[in-house]
Amino acid sequence: MSVRNQPRAGYISSIVEAGTATCRLYGPSKTNVADIALLLGKSPASIYKIFPSKAAIWDAIAGNFFETDLRFVASADLELANAACRLREAALGQHRLMLQARHGDHQMFKLVVLAAEGNWPSFRSYLKRLHADMARLIHDGIETQEFAPTNVEAAASCFCAAIIALCDPRIVGVLPSSHCEISAQELVAFAVASLASSNLASGSGLTDDDPMNLRGA
Known part of the structure; x- marks a missing residue:
């Protein structure tokens, strides 16, 4: 399923899950958007279509962990x-x-x-x-x-x-x-x-x- 056709909420969840996995592997200071995209099999650009910045991605990952x-x-x-x-x-x-x-x-x-x-x-x-x-x-x-x-x-x-x-x-x-x-x-x-x-x-x-x-x- 392409990013365009994948439901937005589901893709957000996938990004957060992948971001959590990469953060646990590399740590927050060494994880980057390219690592998350690689784990998802997507491009960094497709992630930035959902989140406006790296800071927003990290905040979403932290928010999910808090909740x-x-x-x-x-x-x-x-x-x-x-x-x-x-x-x-x-x-x-x-x-x-x-x-x-x-x-x-x-x-x-x-x-x-x-x-x-x-x-x-x-x-x-x-x-x-x-x-x-x-x-x-x-x-x-x-x-x-x-x-x-x-x-x-x-x-x-x-x-x-x-x-x-x-x-x-x-x-x-x-x-x-x-x-x-x-x-x-x-x-x-x-x-x-x-x-x-x-x-x-x-x-x-x-x-x-x-x-x-x-x-x-």
């Missing part, structure tokens, strides 16, 4: 737990995925570090998704009266800021080898416990203009 390998999905059993437990496990689960990528998928981890350092759209989408996931769980906790009534968006921003060291690849990438999940568990437990206090009940929290607000990242 697949770095997306925590709760088990069916966990979905039956209370909101505090689900919030705690979502944060720790996200951290474990980052650690797994750092140690087991080194070249792709390098790519998402670059995405974070460059504030690529893929990284900003990852932060927004993290915020949305935490906001949903916090909302559930307020509904079940586990957490104090508060501004959910502000609480989610505060919670994400508190655990950002566990979820930002730039920070995870420089964690000492002695780092273990016990410290992560303590940090998350502290952040979750703060939601049950009255400190947030007034609705105070981060605003859209605050530099620590992950929604505006």
Whole structure:
């Protein structure tokens, strides 16, 4: 099937898959569009008809990795737990995925570090998704009266800021080898416990203009 006749969405997916494979083989700094085209049996020009630049290709590859390998999905059993437990496990689960990528998928981890350092759209989408996931769980906790009534968006921003060291690849990438999940568990437990206090009940929290607000990242 020619590039012209191949469905656009399918070709985009093929480029991202080939780009991921070449990135894992050569690393993000040594992979080029010609390598991706060679793997696909296409020409670099055909790829540039889909993506306007090499940067756009790399961002798409990073975005796919954020949404697949770095997306925590709760088990069916966990979905039956209370909101505090689900919030705690979502944060720790996200951290474990980052650690797994750092140690087991080194070249792709390098790519998402670059995405974070460059504030690529893929990284900003990852932060927004993290915020949305935490906001949903916090909302559930307020509904079940586990957490104090508060501004959910502000609480989610505060919670994400508190655990950002566990979820930002730039920070995870420089964690000492002695780092273990016990410290992560303590940090998350502290952040979750703060939601049950009255400190947030007034609705105070981060605003859209605050530099620590992950929604505006």
